[in-house]
Amino acid sequence: MDYYKFREKRxxxxxxxxxxxxxxxxxxxxxxxxxxxxxxxxxxxxxxQETIKRLSDRNSTASRRRFTRHTKKKKGNENS
Known part of the structure; x- marks a missing residue:
């Protein structure tokens, strides 16, 4: 189990x-x-690590929602 040794100060x-x-x-x-x-x-x-991963996943999901929400084409409007 020596391969799990960390280098930070304990x-x-x-x-x-x-x-x-x-x-x-x-x-x-x-x-x-x-x-x-x-x-x-x-x-x-x-x-x-799990907390950081969840926070980064939540932030990337929120930014994708914002991006797709503003770039969606409207139905019935072929010029946009």
Whole structure:
């Protein structure tokens, strides 16, 4: 799973996550914390990508509607 490693800086480390969970009476190993953090970062990146895709699809659809609405030929008017 090393091919999924991201190059951006991650502010939460596995050690930091273990300490946070210990404050809430949950014990977890560093290896499990690394796997959980990797999953969290993957899901957050997928969520951002999906949101950007939906926004771009919505904007392109709206612009196509505007374009086709203004260029439609009217029935019965052969000169236009």
């Amino acid at each position: 502010s939460v480390t596995a050690e930091k996550m273990v300490k946070i969970l210990q404050n809430h009476d949950t014990v977890i190993s560093i290896e499990k914390a690394q796997k959980v953090l990797e999953l969290i970062y993957k899901l957050s990146n997928l969520s951002v």
